[in-house]
Amino acid sequence: xxxxxxxxxxxxxxxxxxxxxxxxxxxxxxxxxxxxxxxxxxxxxxxxxxxxxxxxxxxxxxxxxxxxxxxxxxxxxxxxxxxxxxxxxxxxxxxxxxxxxxxxxxxxxxxxxxxxxxxxxxxxxxxxxxxxxxxxxxxxxxxxxxxxxxxxxxxxxxxxxxxxxxxxxxxxxxxxxxxxxxxxxxxxxxxxx
Numbered sequence: 001x002x003x004x005x006x007x008x009x010x011x012x013x014x015x016x017x018x019x020x021x022x023x024x025x026x027x028x029x030x031x032x033x034x035x036x037x038x039x040x041x042x043x044x045x046x047x048x049x050x051x052x053x054x055x056x057x058x059x060x061x062x063x064x065x066x067x068x069x070x071x072x073x074x075x076x077x078x079x080x081x082x083x084x085x086x087x088x089x090x091x092x093x094x095x096x097x098x099x100x101x102x103x104x105x106x107x108x109x110x111x112x113x114x115x116x117x118x119x120x121x122x123x124x125x126x127x128x129x130x131x132x133x134x135x136x137x138x139x140x141x142x143x144x145x146x147x148x149x150x151x152x153x154x155x156x157x158x159x160x161x162x163x164x165x166x167x168x169x170x171x172x173x174x175x176x177x178x179x180x181x182x183x184x185x186x187x188x189x190x191x192x193x
Contacts, residue, residue: 044072048082049089052174056093056145065089066142066177073178074185083175090174091167094149098162101153108154116155123157130157131165138169142177145170 051065069086073079108116123130137148145166152162 044075044077045081045085048072049085052086052089053093056090057096069174069178070181073182079178079182080175082178083173084171086174086178087167087171090145090170091163094145094166095159095163097146098149098153098159101150102156102159104150104154112154116151119151119155120157123155123161127161131161134162135165135169138166139172139176140169142173 048065048069051068055065065086069082073082134148138145148166149162
């Protein structure tokens with residue numbers, strides 16, 4: 001392999017290795033209760049906020065904060081507070097992506113501007129459809145919000161009309177994920193352990 005290829009793929013390989021190494025460690029050598037006690041309850045909520053903020057801010061990359069959310073929920077932390085701190089962190093991070101898109105609209109090609117103007121006109125013509133879509137996407141999708149927030153920023157769709165429904169959807173998703181992971185963990189623990 002050439003030096004350029006090694007440098008190109010090194011960050012991905014390091015990230016994947018760290019991800020699987022941490023997962024292996026957590027699965028075989030650590031219990032979630034020990035992890036929560038070592039982090040501390042108050043710090044765990046702050047940790048979720050920071051991880052979710054980084055995940056929301058890092059455009060088109062995936063920070064696996066969902067795994068930490070599941071781990072902390074199964075460690076006995078409050079599902080509602082975990083989900084709420086995660087949702088607030090994601091939305092704060094997505095705000096930066098929205099404003100990057102908003103500022104970037106000045107430098108995009110004219111042909112792409114027409115597509116974004118069509119999205120904006122659709123949102124103005126049918127003002128109730130896009131917020132419902134944003135809420136459903138946030139509530140049902142485990143994927144990044146970057147595509148929505150960047151494209152809405154590029155099309156200069158109003159910030160609050162994007163962030164409020166998307167944030168409420170994220171709140172529903174993260175609280176539900178924390179709650180059901182705790183329930184599933186209890187069920188699996190009762191069956192297999």
